[in-house]
Amino acid sequence: MTEKTCKVLIIGGGPGGYVAAIRAGQLGLDTVLVEEAAVGGTCLNVGCIPSKALIHAAEVFAETRALAGENPFGIRAAAPEIDLARTVAWKNGIVSRLTGGVAALLRKARVRVVQGRARVVDGKTVEVAGMDGAVETIRCENLVIATGSRAQAIPTLPFGGDILSSTEVLALETVPKRLCVVGGGYIGLEIGTAMAKLGAEVTIVEAAPRLLPLYDNDLTKPVAKRLAALNVRVLTDARALGYAGGQLEVQVGETREFIAADKVLVTVGRAPNLDGFGLETLGLDRNARYLAIDGQCRTSMRGVYAIGDVTGEPMLAHRAMAQGDLVARVIAGEPVAWDKRAMPAVCFTDPEIVSVGLLPAQADGAGVAVFPFVGNGRAMTRDRDDGFVRIVFVRDTGLVLGIQAVGAGVSEMAGQFALAIEMAATLTDIAATIQAHPTQSEAVQEAALKGLGKALHI
Template sequence: MKEISCKLLVIGAGPGGYVCAIRAGQLGIDTVIVEATKPGGTCLNVGCIPSKALIHAAEEYEKALHRASGKDALGISAAKPELDFATTIAWKDNIVSRLNSGVAGLLKKAKVKYVHGWAKFRDGKTVVVETETGEQVIRAEAVVIATGSTPQELPFLPFGGLVISSTEALALREVPQRLAVVGGGYIGLELGTAFAKLGSKVTVVEALPRVLAQYDAELTRPVLKRLAALGIEVLTDAKAKGVSSKGDALLVESAGKDRKIGADKILVTVGRKPLVEGWGLDQIDLDMAGRFIRIDEQCRTSMRGIYAIGDVTGEPMLAHRAMAQGEMVAEIVAGHRRSWDKRSIPAVCFTDPELVTVGLSPEEAKELGGEIKVGLFPFSANGRSMTLQGEDGFVRVVARADNHLVLGVQAVGQGVSELSAAFSLAIEMGARLEDIAGTIHAHPTQSEAFAEAALKTLGHALHV
C-alpha cells in the first residue's frame, strides 16, 4: 500500500476543486488532488460546457432552417440544411477534451500531484484512494471536500433506458423525435429549447404554476413567448406519474385529467443533489445543514482542518461560486486573511433569450424595507439589439430610493450573459445609479441598455 503526505488534499477536480488546487500550488503549498473521473468535474464534462456547445449548434441549425424557408428578414436564403448529429457531438466532445487537457496542464504547471481514483475518509487527516493499481493512502494537514453534485432522480422515474438525466442527454447519438422534459427549471428549458431547435417535438411538464419559478414573471415573459414560437408545449400545475406500460410515453396528471405524452426520451431535470455519499463522511461525522455540509464564512466545516466548497455546501449550486470559494480556501490554508464577503453571485440561464440576475429582485428588495426605485430599459429601443434582431428583452435596475445604491440588476435578451460581469462589478463595488449612468458606454452596443436603465431609474432616460 502506497502512502503519501501533503499539506493540502483536495477531493474532487471540478471547478471548485481544481481552482483551489491550482491556487494552492501557486502559493507554494504541497498539494494533492483526487478525482474519480476526468479533470473539470460535472461542469466541464457533462454540464456547463457541453450544454452550451449543444445550445450553440442548435441555434446555428435553426438559423439555417429559417433561411431555407425563404422568410429571412435579412434577405439571406439557403438550401435546406442537413444535420449530422454525430459530427455535432464529436465537435462538442473535442471541446471538452481540449479543456480536460488544459485543466490537467494547469495542475501540472502549479506542481499539484494528480491522483485518479475514488477517495474515502479513514479519519479527519487520512484518505484512502481506490486507484487502478491498488489502494493509496494520503495523509494531509488540511482537506478540501469538493465532490460536487449529481442529477436528482425521481422514485417513479428512475434513470435508465427511456428516462435520462442531463448527463445522458448531452451524450445522445441521435436527436429524439419526441422529448418529454420533466422539470421546467433552467436545465430543462436550456436543453429542451436546444433539442426543439434540432427537430425534437418537446413537451415540458412542470409541477409548479409556472416554469422558471426562481425568476419573476416580467423577466421570463420573453422566454415563454419564444418557447411557444418554437412549438414547445408547456404544461404547468402538471405532475409526472411514471412511464406507460408500453414504455413509449410519460404519464402525466394535468388539469385534473390523466394523459399520455408520447416520448422517445424522458429527460428528468428536477434539480441536483450534493454528492455526499460514498466518501466515508460517516468516519468524520461532519455537521450538516439539511442534506448539505455546513460551513462558515471561510468554508470551514465542523472539523478542524477540513473545508468544503461548491455544490456540497448548498445553494446557489453554481460553478463560479465554487471557484471563488476554492481560491479563497487555498489562500486561507496559505495563511492569508480571507473570508466570504461577496455581495452577489450572478446567475445565468442560457435559454432563448438568455436570462441574467445579479443581486436582489424588486420583490426581494422590497422585503428588506425602505423605499426602492426600479428602472427598465427595453432592447427594442437599443440600436445594436435591433441590428442583431434581438429586440425582445430588457435591462432592469433595482436601487435604494434614498442614496441610489444599486441592489440588483436583471436582464433578458439575446447574449445578455456577457453583460453579467458589468452587473456584478457594479454591485460588488457599491455603485450608485449615478456611477452607472455617468459611465460612458460604447455605442452601438447592448451595454448601453445598462446605462439607460440607470437613467430611467433616476427619472430621465434619454432613449425611451
C-alpha cells in the same frame, strides 16, 4: 499499499477542487488532488461546457433553417440537415481541450493528481483505490471536500433506458423525435430549447405554476413566448407519474394525460455527493442536506473544509471556483473570508436571462428602472429586440441592489452587472459610464438614466 503525505488534500477535481488545487500549489502548499474520473468535474465534462456547445450548434442550425424560408435579411439558403454525431464529436473536442488545459495548469502548479476513488478514513487520512485496483493511503494536514453534485432522480422516473439525466442527453447522437422534459428549471429549458431547434417535438412538464419559478414573471415571460414560437408544449402545475410503452403519464390538475415520448429528460435539481466515500464517519454538521461551513469554508471539524455544491445553493461553478481560491488562501494563512456582495446567475435559455443581486420582490420599497431592448439599436440590427435591462435600487441614495436582463446575448453582461454591485455602484455611477455605440450594453446606462428621471431614448 503505498503512502503519501501532503499539506492539502482535495477530494474532487471539479471547478472548485481544481481551482483550490492550482491556487494552493501557486502558494507553495504541497497539494494532492484526488479525482475518480477526468479533471474538470461535471461542469467541464458533462454539464456547463457541453450544454453550451449543444445550445450554440442548435442556434446555428435553427438560424440556417430559418434562412431556407422567407426572412427579413434577403438571404436564400438550401434546407439544412444536421449530423448530431458529428456535433457531439465537436463538443467532445472542446471538452478535451479544456480538461487538457486544466491538467496542464495543475502540473504547472506542481499539484500531484491521483486518479481513483477516495474513501475518508478520518479527518487526516484518505484511502484511494486506483483504476488498477491498487490502494494507497494519503495523510494530510488539511482536507478539502469538493465532491460536487449529481442529477436528482425521482422515484417515478428512475434513470436508465429512455429516461435520461442531463449527462446522457448531451451524449445522444441522434435527435429524438419526441422529447419530454420533466422540470422547467434552467437545465431543462436550456436543453429542451436546444432540442426543439434541432427538430424534436418537445413537451415540458413543470410542477410549479410557471417555468423558472425562482425568477419573476417579467423575466420569464419572453422565454415562454419564445418557447411557444418554437412549438414547445408547456404543462405547468403538472406531475410526472411514470413512463411505460413510450408514453409519459402526467397529472395536470384533475386530468391525467399520456404524452408520447421517445426520450424523457429528468431535470428536477441536483443532490450533493456526500455519500459512499466514508464522509459520514466524520460526523460533520449539516445545513439541511448540505455541509455547514463558515465564512472561510471551514466545516465543524478542524482542518476539514468544504466548497462548491456540497455546501448548498446556489450550485454554480463560478461560486465553487471562488470558494476554491478562498480556501487555498485560508489554508496558506492569509486573512481572507467570504465577503462577496453578489453572485451572478445566468439561464442560457432563448432569450437568455441574467440576474445579479436582489429581484424587485426581494427589496421592499426599492426603486425599479427598466429599459426595453426595443429602444436599442444593436438589438434591432440583430433582429432580436425582445427583453429588457432592469435595475433595482435604493430610492434615496441610488445604491444598486440588483440588476437583471432578459434578451438575446445578455449573458455577456453578467460581469458588468456583478462588478457594479461588488463595487457598490449607484445609479449615478452607471449613468455616467459611457457605453460603446451601438451595443446592447447601452441599455444598462439607459436604465440607470431612467431611474434618475433623466431617460433619453424612452
